[in-house]
Amino acid sequence: MLAHLLLVTALGISVQDHLDGTEIGDASMSLKFETGGKYAAETEAKDKTVAKGTWAVTGDSVEVKVAGCKGPQCATVGKGFKADVVLVAERAMTVRANPPDGPLTTGSYYCHYGACEKRVGVLLVSHGARAPVMKYVLDYLIDRNVAAGGSKTVVWWSSKRLADKVPATTITYCAREGDRAKQGAEQVARDLAELAAIGKLTPAPSTDKDCLWDVQVTVGDDTPQPAKK
Secondary structure: OHHHHHHHHHHHHOOOHHHOOOEEOOOOEEEOOOOEEEEEEEEOOOOOEEEEEEEEOOOOEEEEEEEEEEEEOOHHHOOOOEEEEEEEEOOEEEEEOOOOOOOOOOOEEEEEOOEEEEEEEEEEEEEOHHHHHHHHHHHHHHHHHHHOOOOOEEEEOOOOOOOOOOOOOOOEEEEOOOOOHHHHOOOOOOHHOOOOOOOOOOEEOOOOOOOOOOOOEEEEEOOOOOOOO
16 A cells, blocks of 8 residues: 555654654745754744754654744744654655644645745545555645645655544544635635546545544545546
8 A cells, every 4th residue: 555655654664763854944034953962943034033952852753842932022932842753655754743833833844855834734545445546646635736846745644544444535624723624625625526436525624533634535435446547
């Protein structure tokens, strides 16, 4: 199974090695985990703020300590933090940050070529859907993201099967960040509506209050192989 191979590949890399030399951020701020344990955070705004310190990893947890900060946004950028990091696929990771309002925020990230950015995390799960079906849905949603500009979502497929049978495909979204996940779920629903094997879906809020993904697609057990487009 592709998902299992991706997961094994990801787990073969330690969090230490994954973060070493990595930059995490977006157009507004970047966090640099430099080789040798040096850390730097810098905003891209006109009122630039720069923080420097150190980072270290214990198991799957990273801790950043800030030694100094200059600029008007030090109340945020100058905070040290801890975060639990899980590599869920070759290019996908989840982060649980403490404090949640620090420079690094909780959620799903896409990583490639030494850089990571936060995106709408789309998790695919099932109880008994066939592997070719799951692979097709995975590839289809990735292709749709690329067609839309390639910077909206990060999609991965969990190799862990659900305990209960799934009679039909559903979409849920996490309430962690308000409308952001809901809008992401609505877009995923529009994309999947074009597959006759799945059809129209209505996103619903998740009962999971501790989700690190934003959108979860639970694929029905008897979903047929979608026709190739």
